[in-house]
Amino acid sequence: MEENHLFPVFFKLSRLHVLVVGGGQVGFEKVNALLENCPSANITIVATWFQQELIDLVKDAPNVELIQKSFSCGDMLGKDLAVAATADAELNQYVWEKAKCSRVLINVADTPELCDFYLGSIVQKGQLKIAISTNGKSPTVAKRLKEVLQEVIPGSINEVLDKLQVIRDRIKGDFTEKVKELNRITDVLVRKD
CATH class of the missing domain: 3.40.50.720 (NAD(P)-binding Rossmann-like Domain)
Structure with a gap:
C-alpha cells in the first residue's frame, strides 16, 4: 500500500x-x-x-x-x-x-x-489549525474533508485550548509525566462511553 x-x-x-x-x-x-x-x-x-x-x-x-x-x-x-x-x-x-x-x-x-x-487544505477554528494533505493526489478530497472538519469542530475550541494551556503550565514533573497527565485529562475528548 x-x-x-x-x-x-x-x-x-x-x-x-x-x-x-x-x-x-x-x-x-x-x-x-x-x-x-x-x-x-x-x-x-x-x-x-x-x-x-x-x-x-x-x-x-x-x-x-x-x-x-x-x-x-x-x-x-x-x-x-x-x-x-x-x-x-x-x-x-x-x-x-x-x-x-x-x-x-x-x-x-x-x-x-x-x-x-x-x-494543503487548511481548517482553522480559533487557535486550532489542521492541514490536510492527499500527497498531491486529490485537492477535491482535501477540500471535502476540510468542510466536514470545519462543521464538526466546535466554535468554543479556543476555550478548551486556553484551559488546557493553564493545566499544562501547572503540571509538575518531567516531560514524560506531563504528557501522561495531559493524556489522562484529555481522554474525555475521545472516550466512547
Missing part, C-alpha cells in the same frame, strides 16, 4: 520571505492562501502583469511587494520559500531550476513532482 511520507510543518511566514512568481489567477490563489494564514507574511510577487483581484488583495498587506517584471534568477536572493504560480509550464520549470540552485524550497502549482512542499 502506498503511503503519504510528507512531514507536516507550519511555517512562521512573518519570519520568512516568500517569492511568488505569477500575477494571474494561480498567483492570486496562492497569495490569498498565504495571507489568509498569515496576514503579516513577507511576500514578494514577481510578474509581467497583475490581475486586479491580486492588486486589491495585497493593497493593505503591509509586507507584500509587487514587482512588475520578468522573473530572473536574482529574484531568489534572500528568499526562504518560492511558489511558481504561472500558466506557463516552461517558466514554472525555470523558476524551479533557479530555486533548486539557490537552495530555496519551492511549490510549483499543479506539478506535484516539482514540489518540495504543498499548500
Whole structure:
C-alpha cells in the first residue's frame, strides 16, 4: 500500500520571505492562501502583469511587494520559500531550476513532482489549525474533508485550548509525566462511553 511520507510543518511566514512568481489567477490563489494564514507574511510577487483581484488583495498587506517584471534568477536572493504560480509550464520549470540552485524550497502549482512542499487544505477554528494533505493526489478530497472538519469542530475550541494551556503550565514533573497527565485529562475528548 502506498503511503503519504510528507512531514507536516507550519511555517512562521512573518519570519520568512516568500517569492511568488505569477500575477494571474494561480498567483492570486496562492497569495490569498498565504495571507489568509498569515496576514503579516513577507511576500514578494514577481510578474509581467497583475490581475486586479491580486492588486486589491495585497493593497493593505503591509509586507507584500509587487514587482512588475520578468522573473530572473536574482529574484531568489534572500528568499526562504518560492511558489511558481504561472500558466506557463516552461517558466514554472525555470523558476524551479533557479530555486533548486539557490537552495530555496519551492511549490510549483499543479506539478506535484516539482514540489518540495504543498499548500494543503487548511481548517482553522480559533487557535486550532489542521492541514490536510492527499500527497498531491486529490485537492477535491482535501477540500471535502476540510468542510466536514470545519462543521464538526466546535466554535468554543479556543476555550478548551486556553484551559488546557493553564493545566499544562501547572503540571509538575518531567516531560514524560506531563504528557501522561495531559493524556489522562484529555481522554474525555475521545472516550466512547
